[in-house]
Amino acid sequence: MINSSSSGNMQRQLQRIGRNWGLYLLLLPAVVLLLCFTYKPMYGVIIAFKDFKPALGIMDSPWVGFKYFEKFFNSYQFSVTIKNTVFISLYSFVTFPLPIVFAILVNQLRANRFKRVFQTVTYMPHFISTIVIVGLMMILLSPGNGLIGSIYRLFGAEAPNLMGSASMFSSLYVWSDVWQHTGWDSIIYLAALSSVSPSLYEAATVDGASRWQKIRYIDIPMLIPTAVTLLILRIGGLLGVGFEKAYLLQNNLNISGSEVISTYVYKIGLLSSQYSFSAAINLFNTVINFTLLILVNYISKKYSENSLW
Structure with a gap:
C-alpha cells in the first residue's frame, strides 16, 4: 500500500x-x-583534518585530526576575530528594519514620477563596486585633504583620523553598507506591499482609518512573513562578515577592530600558505552559521507560522 x-x-x-x-x-x-x-x-x-602538502595532494597528506582547530581555539586571534565578527554582525542587525521603513515610506508616495526617480536614485549605490565605495570614504574622511578634514580646519580644529580608528571601524563598515544597500534591499518589501489588495485600503478609508493605522494594520502584517524569512537568513550568516570591504578598510592602525574571520582566513590561507589551518577556521565558521540557521528556523517554525522549510 x-x-x-x-x-x-x-x-x-x-x-x-x-x-x-x-x-x-x-x-x-x-x-x-x-x-x-x-x-x-x-x-x-x-584538508582541515590533514597537514595538507600541495606536493602530496589532498588524499596523500597525513591526517592530524583536530590539531588546527585546537590551534585556532588556543590562539590570541580566536578571541579577537570572533569578537570583531560578532560585534559587526550584531551592529548590522540594528539596521535590519531600515529597508522595511524605507519601503513603507516609498509606498506612501503618491506622485508616480517622483516615486520612480526617488527609487532609481536610492537603488544606484548598490551597483557601485565596493572598492569605489571605500575609495570615496577615504577621500571624504581623510584628515588631511578630505571633506571632514576641511570642515575641522574651518573651525580651527584638528580632524580625527576616522579611517585609522579601531573603535570607528564597525560604524564605518555598517553605515556605508546601509547607504549602499538600503534602497536595493527594500525592493522585496515593496513587492510584498504591491500584492496588497487596494480594496483593503479603500475599506480602511471608509472606516475612517488614518494613514498610520493603514500602515500598522495592513502594511506591517503583510511584511512580517518576508521580514522573518530574511531575518532567519541574516542570523544564519552571523559570522559571515564580508571579506572585501573589511579587507579594503583595514590598516595597521585599526587592525585590532577590523580583523574578522574572513580577513584572517585570507591572510592565513593565501598569504601564509597555511591551507589546513585556514580550512579549519573556515569550517568552524560554516558549522556555526549552519547551526544558527537550523536553530533559528526551528524556533520560528515552533512559535510562528513563518520558516524557511
Whole structure:
C-alpha cells in the first residue's frame, strides 16, 4: 500500500515536471553552476583534518585530526576575530528594519514620477563596486585633504583620523553598507506591499482609518512573513562578515577592530600558505552559521507560522 502510494506521488511529480519542462530547463544552468562551484569543491573540506602538502595532494597528506582547530581555539586571534565578527554582525542587525521603513515610506508616495526617480536614485549605490565605495570614504574622511578634514580646519580644529580608528571601524563598515544597500534591499518589501489588495485600503478609508493605522494594520502584517524569512537568513550568516570591504578598510592602525574571520582566513590561507589551518577556521565558521540557521528556523517554525522549510 505504501509502495503504491509513493509510486503514485512519483508519477504525479514526473507529470508536473513534464508539463513545466521549460521552467526546469531555465533552472538547469543555475543548478550546474551550483554543483560545479559549491558542491564539487566540498570534498576539499577534509584538508582541515590533514597537514595538507600541495606536493602530496589532498588524499596523500597525513591526517592530524583536530590539531588546527585546537590551534585556532588556543590562539590570541580566536578571541579577537570572533569578537570583531560578532560585534559587526550584531551592529548590522540594528539596521535590519531600515529597508522595511524605507519601503513603507516609498509606498506612501503618491506622485508616480517622483516615486520612480526617488527609487532609481536610492537603488544606484548598490551597483557601485565596493572598492569605489571605500575609495570615496577615504577621500571624504581623510584628515588631511578630505571633506571632514576641511570642515575641522574651518573651525580651527584638528580632524580625527576616522579611517585609522579601531573603535570607528564597525560604524564605518555598517553605515556605508546601509547607504549602499538600503534602497536595493527594500525592493522585496515593496513587492510584498504591491500584492496588497487596494480594496483593503479603500475599506480602511471608509472606516475612517488614518494613514498610520493603514500602515500598522495592513502594511506591517503583510511584511512580517518576508521580514522573518530574511531575518532567519541574516542570523544564519552571523559570522559571515564580508571579506572585501573589511579587507579594503583595514590598516595597521585599526587592525585590532577590523580583523574578522574572513580577513584572517585570507591572510592565513593565501598569504601564509597555511591551507589546513585556514580550512579549519573556515569550517568552524560554516558549522556555526549552519547551526544558527537550523536553530533559528526551528524556533520560528515552533512559535510562528513563518520558516524557511
